[in-house]
Structures are given as C-alpha cells and as structure tokens.
Amino acid sequence: MVVKVKLFGNLRDRTAERDVTGLVGIATIEGGRAEKVAEVMSLLRIAKEDIGHLFLNFSYSTPDARLSDGDTVSLFPKNMEIKWLQ
Amino acid sequence: MRNSRDFGNRAESKCFPEHIQSPVFPGISPCVSGNLFRKKRFYSYTGGESTAKILRVDMNKLKATCEDVPDKWKNLGGRALTSSIVAEEVPADCHPLGPNNKLVFAPGIVTGTSAPSSGRISVGGKSPLTGGIKEANAGSSFAQKLAKLGIKAIIVQGQAKDKCYLLNIAKGKREFLDASPWMGRGLYEAYAQLMEKFGKDAAICSTGIAGEISGAAAGVAFNDIEGMPSRYAGRGGLGAVMATRGLKFIVVDDEGGPGVEIADKEIFKAGTKKLVAALHEHAITKPGGTLSSYGTDALINVINEAGALPHRNFSSGYDELAPLVSGEKKAETIKKRGGERPHVCSPGCIIQCSEVWVKEGGKDPVGVLEYESVWALGPNCGIYNLDDVGELNRACNDLGVDTIEMGDTIAVAMEGGVAKFGDGKRAIELMDEIRRKTPLGRILANGTEFTGKAFGVTRVPTVKGQGLPAYDPRPIKGIGVTYATTPMGADHTAGYAIAPEILGVGGKADPLDTKKADLSRGLQQATAFIDTSGYCLFTAFAIMDIPSGMEGMVESCNGVLGTNWSVQDAVNLGAKVLATERKFNKAAGFTKAHDRLAEFFKHEPLPPKNVVYDVPDAELDKVYPD
Numbered sequence: 001m002v003v004k005v006k007l008f009g010n011l012r013d014r015t016a017e018r019d020v021t022g023l024v025g026i027a028t029i030e031g032g033r034a035e036k037v038a039e040v041m042s043l044l045r046i047a048k049e050d051i052g053h054l055f056l057n058f059s060y061s062t063p064d065a066r067l068s069d070g071d072t073v074s075l076f077p078k079n080m081e082i083k084w085l086q
Numbered sequence: 087m088r089n090s091r092d093f094g095n096r097a098e099s100k101c102f103p104e105h106i107q108s109p110v111f112p113g114i115s116p117c118v119s120g121n122l123f124r125k126k127r128f129y130s131y132t133g134g135e136s137t138a139k140i141l142r143v144d145m146n147k148l149k150a151t152c153e154d155v156p157d158k159w160k161n162l163g164g165r166a167l168t169s170s171i172v173a174e175e176v177p178a179d180c181h182p183l184g185p186n187n188k189l190v191f192a193p194g195i196v197t198g199t200s201a202p203s204s205g206r207i208s209v210g211g212k213s214p215l216t217g218g219i220k221e222a223n224a225g226s227s228f229a230q231k232l233a234k235l236g237i238k239a240i241i242v243q244g245q246a247k248d249k250c251y252l253l254n255i256a257k258g259k260r261e262f263l264d265a266s267p268w269m270g271r272g273l274y275e276a277y278a279q280l281m282e283k284f285g286k287d288a289a290i291c292s293t294g295i296a297g298e299i300s301g302a303a304a305g306v307a308f309n310d311i312e313g314m315p316s317r318y319a320g321r322g323g324l325g326a327v328m329a330t331r332g333l334k335f336i337v338v339d340d341e342g343g344p345g346v347e348i349a350d351k352e353i354f355k356a357g358t359k360k361l362v363a364a365l366h367e368h369a370i371t372k373p374g375g376t377l378s379s380y381g382t383d384a385l386i387n388v389i390n391e392a393g394a395l396p397h398r399n400f401s402s403g404y405d406e407l408a409p410l411v412s413g414e415k416k417a418e419t420i421k422k423r424g425g426e427r428p429h430v431c432s433p434g435c436i437i438q439c440s441e442v443w444v445k446e447g448g449k450d451p452v453g454v455l456e457y458e459s460v461w462a463l464g465p466n467c468g469i470y471n472l473d474d475v476g477e478l479n480r481a482c483n484d485l486g487v488d489t490i491e492m493g494d495t496i497a498v499a500m501e502g503g504v505a506k507f508g509d510g511k512r513a514i515e516l517m518d519e520i521r522r523k524t525p526l527g528r529i530l531a532n533g534t535e536f537t538g539k540a541f542g543v544t545r546v547p548t549v550k551g552q553g554l555p556a557y558d559p560r561p562i563k564g565i566g567v568t569y570a571t572t573p574m575g576a577d578h579t580a581g582y583a584i585a586p587e588i589l590g591v592g593g594k595a596d597p598l599d600t601k602k603a604d605l606s607r608g609l610q611q612a613t614a615f616i617d618t619s620g621y622c623l624f625t626a627f628a629i630m631d632i633p634s635g636m637e638g639m640v641e642s643c644n645g646v647l648g649t650n651w652s653v654q655d656a657v658n659l660g661a662k663v664l665a666t667e668r669k670f671n672k673a674a675g676f677t678k679a680h681d682r683l684a685e686f687f688k689h690e691p692l693p694p695k696n697v698v699y700d701v702p703d704a705e706l707d708k709v710y711p712d
Contacts, residue, residue: 006391008387008409008414009414019406019409020406020407021406021407021409021410023409023410023412023414023415024387024409053388053391055391055392058391058392058393058403058404058561058694058695059392059393059695060392060588060590060597074391076387076388076391079376079379080376080379080380080384080387080414081369081370081376082370082376082377082384082385082388082589082591
C-alpha cells in the first residue's frame, strides 16, 4: 500500500521532498506502515494538536480515518487553520 | 450523514434562551415570525431627536439638500437602509442605467464610532448586471467620514446631461465640480491627484473607465488608507449606475462634523467590549491569527485540497499549481519585497486581513489581493503567477471593475477562444481593451454572461447574470444554495455556507449533504443584519462561535440607536431586509426559475470528486417559500 502525504506551511520541514511548485512537502508512506491517518502523522512526528486542517482524498477528514492504497492525505498546520470548532 | 440541524452540542447555547435554536448562531432560530416585526420596540427610537440627515443629490438640478430621516428608517443603516430606500423610491421595472434608477450610499449603524472593524458602507440600486436589487459593500475611511459628518445616507438621483461631476462634501458645504478632466483616466492617477487637491485626509469614492462605458461589471471604488482605489463595493455594476447619473467622484471631509450620536454610551461600550474580546479570542480573527498572517488568500490551498477551487472556467476543482498563488506564497513575497502585511482596510480594524502587494523592489503598490480576486484572475483563468495576478488586480482597480466578475469574464473569454488559459500577459492586454473602450473592451466590461453570449460559450458560471465566486458549488452544496437563492445573484458573502461546510465555523455540516435550505436561509438572514450593522462580515467568524460576541454586536447597535433589540430581533431584521429585496426582485420580473445555478453544474461532473450539483429544485425553493 502506498499513501501520499502533502505537508503545508511549516509542516513541510518534516520531509525533504517537494511538490512541483517547491512549496509543499511530499512524503510517501509505503509497505503498509500505516493503516490510519493518525499512524501517518505519528511516522512524520506530527501531533494531533499541530494540525489545523486535514483532508483525505479531497474530503475533510480526521486522524481516525482508515487508509487505502493510493490515498492522498493533506495536512495543514495549526497556524494556517481557518476554523474554530474541532 | 449530518443534516443542517445537527448543530446542538455546544456549551455556548446556554447564553441564549433554550427555546430558540439555530444552525447559524447558537440560540438563533432560522424560522422567523412575522409578529416580531410588529413589536413596537423594533422600530421605536428612544435616543432623542437625531441630527443625522439624508443627503439627497439631484443630478438634474445639481443640488444636494439635507432631509430629515423618516421615522421608519431611523433605526436602519447599511444594507437595510439602502435596500429600503431602493425598494421605496426606485421603480422595479426601470432600466438600471436610465433616469429612474437611484444610487444609495449608507454607512452601517455603528460605522464612524469606536466599534472595532466597522468601517463599512453599503451601496445600493437596481443592478445593471442582475436586473434586480443590489447591495454591495466596502470597508473604507469614506464610510466613517460620512457617518461622522452626520450623513446617514446619500441618495443620488437624476442624470446630469452635459458632463460628469465631482461632489465635494464637507461640514456646511456641498459643491459640484467639473470632473471631465478625469474622464478616461485611471483611478490610481486620479486618486493621487485628488488627494493632493483635497488633502491626504480626504476620502474618495468613484466610478472608473468601465463605468464610463456603462459596463455592467463596473464597481464603486473607495480609497484605502494609502489613498489608493483598492477598496470596492464591486459587485453588480453599481459603478455604471453612478456614471450614468453623471457622478464621477464623491469626496468627503469630516472635519468639524458632529460625529455619530450614541444614545446610550454605557451599553455601547459594554457591547463593543464583548465583541472585541470575541475577535481577540477567535483563531481566525485574533491578532497574529490566520487572517492577519496570510489574509483571505489563505483559503487557496485549503479549498484546492477540498477539490472545490474552480480552475480554468470551472472545469476542475483542483490543480497542483495552486500553491503558487496561495496566501503563504503571497505573504512570503510581500515580506521579501517590502510590501505590507498585516494591514487595515479602514482605521480601527483589529482583524487586519488586508495588505499592500508590490512589485519586485517594493515598487508600484496595488493594495490588497483578496482570495476571491486571486482566484478569479488566477486559477480560474489558468494563471498561476502572482505578478500577473497582481497586475490584473491593479488593472481592475484602475479601470473600476469588479475583480470576481472580471475573472469570470476573462475565463469565459478564454473558453471562447479570445485567449489561451494561462496566458497572463494576454489577459492583461484584454484589460487594456476596456481602457481603450474598444468593442471587445465593451463586451468584457459587461461581465460574464454578456461575454459568454458574445463568444458562444455555454459553460457560463452565473446566477441571475452575476458571475460565481471562488467556491465550486458541486462539492459544496450549501454555498450553491446561497448562490442560487440570494436576491443578489451569485454571491458568497450573502450566506457563507463554507464556514460550516468546510471550515467548521458555526457548527459542522457535510458539504455533500443536499439538505441545505435551512442552513443557507439562516446564514442569509444573519448576514443581512451584519451588512446593516456596519461591522465587517469577517466578524462573523468570531460571533458564530462565541455567543457573547454576537450579543456584543447587537448591544453596540442598541447603544447607538437607543433600541432594545435582542439577538433574535437582529436576525429578524435581516429576514425583513431579505423580504424587501425579494419583493423588489419579484416586481422586476424574477421567479423561482431565477433561483437556479447555471445548467452545466447539473450535468458536468467536477474533477477530482466527479460530482454534479444535485440539490433538488424543491430544496432551493424551500429557502424562500413565498
């Protein structure tokens, strides 16, 4: 199973790889190392409280969401959130 | 799947009567009883005899005279006042550019006081873009100065026949000056010259070249705090209404003005204190929060990742290049080039979402590049270069056109083969067609729908003739309900369903749930009140989540007016404004068939989610079952 992770703002520092714009960090999680979004975050040393917005395949999601092969997870840091209620 | 009533579960609700519940504000019912409007206190004025006046400007006679404010309008401001005046004085079936239309300006209820983030002014009239009633608003020192001068509204009527004029308003002074020398001139140059002539403290409002050619995309421009024409009551073509009155500029100086009367200073103070606390507490509006750090453009990456940022004339909801025009990229570039961020649009704003975008080397300031403008002139045209977007925004400000309408228009023109998607330089040349008043420029200045017809395009993203803003309604159903049903034509600010559907503000709603009539109606009512109060719509982020903030907003209005409105009364006032506006539109020929999105949204799936707009017509008709 391969999961692509897009890291916005200062979260991009968790990885050296960048997207085509050079502005978004990219991490690739392979080999079934994570079954849930929370485990992806753990592998990247990102705590739940560090997250402002979380999207899974273009839908708003949560760390508890289960992953499938080919999924894309997008993570925004707390200081870039445009929301209030958790 | 959650429905729009699943918003309970909030401790804040205890601040309000338990019997009233709302999906929009904790404790506020979206259902409105007509009886509430008949309560005597709703219209009572207990603050003594107001000295505030209505300034009636007759362009036929070149006379500007002060009138007492009729009792029925004494407790109104902003949108409630402009829409009430338009509904009463403008024949609904008149030609928007003809002699019977009027242009109305009204600062909000608290505008001109020390209330935070309240420098708003509403502009109203019959829209040449939609053919219905229009209220567009902007934040500018112009609003505050007008209010401090004791002017509750300006009604511009008639049409000067010989030339265009500048109306100069100051204490005890109303003079008409010949504005012909500025015809055909860009507004950046004109504002700089007017600031020199009238002093740097002067406030200016104007129509530009697009208005001169009666373009239905022409907005009404106001000065920012640097004196540039970057603050706009942009939507609906009111700049063309101003130009066809023969009025090019209004310049206001408030020196020696009486200020805004406050009927009960203690209540006003207590109310503003609560609102300030809420704005300082909320993650979006607080100093150093998202809006002051990145501006509204912080939404580019968020909405792109939600698959709902329209690219290349609403043909996709996602593009990997979007981060190149994001709030993060823009804030970083502004810092490097020596522009300004954060920044205020008008004195006294504590949210400070604004900025000054500059070219390389800190040259040629433009003013703010808002999310909607960046999207419209950027991704929607396949343009992912901030410098090109900045120049297109400069051209819009300079020519006096609405950035959203112009972005939609250029994208439709690109679809029609006038230019290639992504060709920023050609897009800038197209703006020059408007400046030169060429036939192509005249087509473009008339907006999205007109341009679609001119070039045989069928993917034309409009409602009631007005171009859609920066959220594709196919993956976010509630904002589509607002686009379809607001009396204004497609307008995200009329009922910002994105807040609960994407951002988790004011509750949480599943964006794909099609049952959104109650949600949209409640948001439209609350918004109509905020547009009346004079507060910036961005205060809604805080007051939707923090009930004491909403209480404070209403109390501050009570303090100014001497009223005793409850929060429920305030929302009811919003509902009454909407009823007035819909009545006007009905008389102008609008039916339920006009409360619909453009057809292609129903049958063209939007990548990457590949969804169509599937909210049933019956659900749309539930918003206003009249």
